[in-house]
Amino acid sequence: MNFMSIRIKKDKCISCGKCLKVCPGNLLYKDEDGKAFIRYPEECWGCTACLKECPAEAIQYYLGTDIGGQGGYLYISRDKEYLNWHIVDKNGRKKTIQINKQESNKY
């Protein structure tokens, strides 16, 4: 299925199980190889808790085509007090937005 809300890269997954723990919908399970997968993709809320928890940057978040998804996706890397949001657009171009966790929103 190509329209998953999240896609977990099997080759990057280190089987730590952290994403299973934090999913507010309990939607993630481990497969026979011990790798995480989303058992009910259409139940995903899109909160990205699993992306923030994953130490291996193995999880990508997509929008379904039914809400305008065009093939882009985002993933998150952490750097101390920062969350780096990497957004890849429909043409494969990446834009990174860095957010300091201690800095309040302006809006």
Next chain:
Amino acid sequence: MKLKRKRLITDVLIIGGGTAGCFCAMTIAENSNLDVMIVEKAHIKRSGCLAAGVNALNAYIAPNETPESFVDYVKNDSEGIIREDLVYSIAKRLNRVIKRIERLGLPILKDQNGNYVQRGKRSIKINGENIKPILAEAVLTQDRITVLNKVNMIDYLKKEDKIIGGLGFALEENVVYEIYAKAVICATGGASGIYRPNNPEFSKHKMWYCPFNTGAGYAMGIRAGAEMTTFEMRFIALRCKDTIAPTGTIAQGIETYQVNSKGEPYVNKYGESSTATRLYATVKENEIGNGPCFLKTKGIKEEHEKELFKAYLNMAPSQTLKWIETNSGPASENVEIEGTEPYIVGGHTGSGYWVDTNRKTTLKGLYAIGDVSGGSPKKYVTGCFAEGEIAAFSVIEYVQDRQIQMLEEDEVETKLKEINRFFKNSDSPYSIGEIESAMQKIMDEYAGGISARYGYNEAKLKVADERIDQLFKLCYQLKATDMHELLFIYEILDRLYICKVLIQHLLARRETRWKAYQENLDYPQKDDNKFLKYVNSRYENGKIKILFRDLVGRDEFYEHSNQKR
């Protein structure tokens, strides 16, 4: 599959480790020697409404405002139907709980003089992406608080007319938990997934309210005979189209307004701007052919756009992803808006348990706080904190000298059988998902969902009522093959109970009190002579009994014993 029984005992059982539940647990632990157990359906680090974050605290008393003016605002915005005693008790605590969450580590924007920077009249700017981990950590550092994650509660344990604990099942082990406590606090959150959602196909859970809040707290209370209030005041959010991301961030953050496809501002055509009017006006503009409707953002400065990208990543990342993946943004395109499906949620409107001023429900030993507690709209995150504190201080007093009571063995076995039947059922004619879709379609078409532009009449509600009854029977035939499927079945059962109560409340209010939220097409006018009252209900012997109650004033201390049963 056979489920094992586990029995646990604590002083105070809190069902739900969200905004209200966490704050309540911390308050009890800091002010008493009581043991507290939080039972959480997911994991407290990222569960419930705040999983993705929140980007403002929307209930705050600004320097030029007072708790009294806050109550006036909520009363006016809610067309007079609020419990002023409850809203007032929240208002008086708001700024103190804000200080408390700030001390716990929540970043709040301040000016050069150290004052909070406001976003609108009653709102302040924060970085709430991490608010749930902050709350979770504060809870976990308290020795007297135990957190039981990945356990879904399904019913209270009741002895005579008193709540003595709760029953639930684990998701990661084949275990049923029987938890006894001297007092129980319900903090499960409200209910989504009752109506057909905006995106009914693949993205069905891309919705405003947490899709995993399926109203368990309401349903447990209904089944146990607790009095409920104001279910008919549904909440419908005005959101960014498709992603269902918030609009307030743009509307208040950059102070813009709503326009139709002709570029005309339209809200004031439909009355004084209120939360309900801004939504209603958008529905009407679409109906008369002036859609789509937008928040006017085109032409905003690039720096504003950049800040909006960040703000959305901190609470609704889908919106920023959508802008960037389509090489678009609010500076180059207006943001299309739409109304969501209706939700039942006491933190925004007034639906929930009928509580006294201390948040005691009508069932002995049971409190209700946060979204599941009724009568006090617009409590939002900080109002939920305040209610957590109010209930905590009352509970500490209540449990003094009380003993743990337990059910007889055969009573527990009967309850276990009720759960186990879903594993024993022979194959059901319908799947779990089909029953859920059927429920949402019935409510959508016959009880005022999106496709009905939120309106309904008595003839339609009666069809809804009959068809929901049919679904109950089908739901009891469903078969579970593992704990997750058992959870799905209970989530539907709980919502069917809520549908039943909601339909009776909608029938009882023979007027139109709130545009879109409660629009009775048989009675399109507001009727203050007859309906400046609360519509309450109680489930008794399989029937829902409706009660009308008189309004409670802000200086009253409301106790259940004051009322005739």
